[in-house]
């Protein structure tokens with residue numbers, strides 16, 4: 001309710017700040033159908049909505065003289081012995097120095113954890129480190145086993161072919177030239193089924209031999225015509241031309257499901273608050289819990305602007321009467337913790353190549369904790385992740401210089417990916433049911449009596465500690481999903 005109540009206001013706010021939303025013929029903000037939605041309700045800007053929102057907000061922060069730390073990387077959250085956040089410790093990437101930054105409030109907006117998976121639509125910066133840092137500092141993470149696979153990643157590169165393609169009327173076609181979604185959902189829904197169902201349908205088509213080259217299906221836009229593709233999906237056409245040498249105006253696009261969104265994250269309430277006063281999170285790194293087990297298309301950008309706004313307001317209120325003095329004791333302790341944790345990435349003397357560990361993790365996640373899951377595969381995945389964690393202790397950095405040492409950054413990110421991947425796999429293994437994107441071949445039904453609960457995980461040096469919490473069902477009782 002909070003998200004949908006706030007939505008119109010934040011959309012109009014963005015629009016008044018200059019966000020170039022697409023328009024209807026009579027000049028109103030246009031809305032398009034997205035998967036799983038009952039009617040066309042997604043406001044958009046051509047096929048670049050996120051980019052437009054980002055630039056709009058960036059302009060506003062420039063207007064307000066916001067200071068940006070360009071090319072800095074936060075590596076540690078500083079939390080005092082009472083559990084209160086006192087700032088962060090960060091790496092100045094260009095010169096390699098580490099600095100403690102005191103702050104009464106810290107807001108993380110570090111994005112999703114896509115790069116645990118090798119087949120992701122996410123940017124290279126979308127690693128699990130942003131979720132791991134608060135986790136290591138004692139802040140729980142929630143529902144990490146819910147990983148969304150987008151049905152239409154461009155074959156091989158996994159670059160996203162937006163759901164807008166199907167929203168505009170694109171078809172999914174198998175090797176027999178058939179619009180196969182009719183086998184899985186009603187003719188009314190077809191390609192606009194939710195992402196989890198569509199991804200499973202594509203995977204089933206491929207598994208049953210109706211994929212093209214046993215590897216992908218086609219996203220066909222040709223019938224939309226040149227004019228519509230150029231007007232509504234220009235970025236998609238450009239990507240297809242640049243990365244697959246395919247013009248969707250004349251050829252269908254080869255696609256397969258790709259890891260896309262992290263439904264779980266840092267456990268927050270509707271104002272981005274966590275168990276640690278002064279530490280907030282918003283956007284994909286947070287788990288407010290509005291997306292359940294399967295986020296609907298368009299809801300992530302809405303989540304970022306609704307809860308980012310609420311989070312900012314809560315932080316402003318929180319810091320109002322606090323003294324502006326840095327807690328040096330807490331910051332020094334955090335700095336020491338970081339130095340200990342960073343020792344491997346700076347000066348590890350073992351024989352393990354961090355990129356080999358990264359590649360093996362990125363291979364095991366899609367194959368063992370992927371679209372369809374079984375106890376056997378997830379157990380194997382967990383064993384492998386734990387083996388990789390052990391091997392990480394023997395890591396040897398390749399580049400030793402200080403300035404612009406991205407090798408160091410990526411090795412630090414790998415530590416976050418490994419710890420959070422373990423939570424994803426163990427959480428998925430424990431959850432003996434199918435719910436949203438968590439689809440088990442050995443427990444095919446949703447099991448509300450036993451599993452209508454959040455997975456909450458806290459850090460301990462012995463390993464992740466799992467517990468479960470109640471789901472807040474304020475207005476609508478859960479029902480079976482029918483499409």
Ligand SMILES: Cc1cc2nc3c(=O)[nH]c(=O)nc-3n(C[C@H](O)[C@H](O)[C@H](O)COP(=O)(O)OP(=O)(O)OC[C@H]3O[C@@H](n4cnc5c(N)ncnc54)[C@H](O)[C@@H]3O)c2cc1C
Pocket residue numbers: 049050072073074075109110111112121122123125126129130160162261282283284285297298299300301302304
């Ligand atoms: C290709 C693609 C298309 C999408 N299209 C849509 C769409 O049409 N509609 C929709 O609703 N959703 C869409 N999504 C999902 C949505 O874009 C994301 O969920 C959303 O952008 C997340 O925003 P965020 O601000 O939380 O994180 P991000 O946009 O990922 O930003 C996180 C930022 O934090 C920085 N960062 C991370 N760690 C650190 C650190 N340690 N120190 C300093 N900085 C750090 C990163 O560099 C990055 O700049 C799409 C996602 C993808 C990948």
